[in-house]
Amino acid sequence: MTASQAKVMDCEDEGVGHGCMDDELGFHLRRSQVAAFKHFAQTVTVAEGITPGLYGMLQVIANTPGLTQSALAEAMDVDRSSIVKVVNQLVEKGHIVRDAVPADKRSYHLRMTASGKSALRRIEDAVMRQDRDFSAALSDAERTTLISLLKRLYR
Amino acid sequence: MTASQAKVMDCEDEGVGHGCMDDELGFHLRRSQVAAFKHFAQTVTVAEGITPGLYGMLQVIANTPGLTQSALAEAMDVDRSSIVKVVNQLVEKGHIVRDAVPADKRSYHLRMTASGKSALRRIEDAVMRQDRDFSAALSDAERTTLISLLKRLYR
DNA sequence: GAGAGATTGTTTACCAGGGCAACAACTTTT
DNA sequence: AAAAGTTGTTGCCCTGGTAAACAATCTCTC
Numbered sequence: 001m002t003a004s005q006a007k008v009m010d011c012e013d014e015g016v017g018h019g020c021m022d023d024e025l026g027f028h029l030r031r032s033q034v035a036a037f038k039h040f041a042q043t044v045t046v047a048e049g050i051t052p053g054l055y056g057m058l059q060v061i062a063n064t065p066g067l068t069q070s071a072l073a074e075a076m077d078v079d080r081s082s083i084v085k086v087v088n089q090l091v092e093k094g095h096i097v098r099d100a101v102p103a104d105k106r107s108y109h110l111r112m113t114a115s116g117k118s119a120l121r122r123i124e125d126a127v128m129r130q131d132r133d134f135s136a137a138l139s140d141a142e143r144t145t146l147i148s149l150l151k152r153l154y155r
Numbered sequence: 156m157t158a159s160q161a162k163v164m165d166c167e168d169e170g171v172g173h174g175c176m177d178d179e180l181g182f183h184l185r186r187s188q189v190a191a192f193k194h195f196a197q198t199v200t201v202a203e204g205i206t207p208g209l210y211g212m213l214q215v216i217a218n219t220p221g222l223t224q225s226a227l228a229e230a231m232d233v234d235r236s237s238i239v240k241v242v243n244q245l246v247e248k249g250h251i252v253r254d255a256v257p258a259d260k261r262s263y264h265l266r267m268t269a270s271g272k273s274a275l276r277r278i279e280d281a282v283m284r285q286d287r288d289f290s291a292a293l294s295d296a297e298r299t300t301l302i303s304l305l306k307r308l309y310r
Numbered sequence: 311g312a313g314a315g316a317t318t319g320t321t322t323a324c325c326a327g328g329g330c331a332a333c334a335a336c337t338t339t340t
Numbered sequence: 341a342a343a344a345g346t347t348g349t350t351g352c353c354c355t356g357g358t359a360a361a362c363a364a365t366c367t368c369t370c
Contacts, residue, residue, distance in 0.1 A: 051326090053327080078327085078328065078329090079328065079329055079330080081328085081329080081330080081331095082327070082328050082329080085326095085327085085328095086327090104336080104337070105335075105336060105337085106335065106336045106337070107336095
């Protein structure tokens with residue numbers, strides 16, 4: 001135990017004062033998200049090599065037939081140029097392919113491969129287990145409440 | 156309206172399918188946090204030049220006398236080396252100073268300057284307004300519930 | 311005390327993720 | 341046919357984080 005640790009041990013939480021931030025939703029949102037990300041990294045990412053962002057894209061691609069890169073960018077709320085690298089990663093992993101579109105030679109339709117589909121099923125299981133594990137401190141009802149409150153924040 | 160947009164318009168949300176992700180807490184946590192960050196950037200950051208991370212550090216420094224950089228790193232859950240740049244920024248802005256510690260010549264005590272304190276009061280107001288504005292879709296009771304649920308996630 | 315071992319702040323290199331601007335190829339509109 | 345818009349892509353930049361190395365300093369152990 002160092003001197004600095006002892007000095008802050010007499011407060012709540014990690015021992016440091018947070019001031020008025022305890023009333024701020026954004027603060028707790030950020031901390032929760034960081035914790036969720038680390039939990040995800042220690043389970044799904046280490047096992048399947050998939051980050052939360054990649055997983056989200058895989059789900060959107062799997063559930064939206066005829067999705068183009070621009071539409072994916074809009075759905076993910078990021079720039080078109082950011083999509084290129086991610087799609088390249090998923091293609092390299094063999095999860096998806098770029099299908100040429102006869103009607104529009106500029107764009108591609110993103111489509112899951114067979115191995116991508118089975119990989120997604122496997123990853124889904126891991127993610128669901130991870131998510132339940134991460135929210136183990138909450139009852140099912142509390143978890144449902146939390147999700148519905150969060151949804152209303154970003155819509 | 157492009158063809159791709161029309162193609163996905165027949166689903167819920169932004170029109171893209173999310174698969175089983177609607178049941179995943181981490182997914183909604185991430186989306187909410189991204190939305191909160193963007194809201195913060197468009198208000199506080201543009202007005203005061205302070206990011207959510209910098210604001211959090213300022214609060215911890217203001218509320219923890221005798222805080223060293225290592226203790227701050229531990230409190231923020233980041234590497235010591237990441238702290239250096241951030242502290243430099245806050246020093247350059249004149250918000251804080253590094254106080255030499257006679258008892259330990261290796262470390263510094265981070266302390267708010269007078270102008271830093273008044274700046275923090277101003278920023279606090281802006282952050283609180285921003286936070287209320289961001290969570291305007293929720294009632295006060297719902298907001299309180301949400302915060303207490305989030306707290307239980309990362310502890 | 312002397313020396314081995316931690317700790318602190320710092321620098322350097324590195325990587326992930328995203329924004330912005332430019333661009334060629336292509337489509338749509340005028 | 342020509343102008344204007346869209347799509348995917350590349351290059352460069354910024355932010356923010358990790359990891360390793362290092363000098364200075366403190367602490368523990370013998």
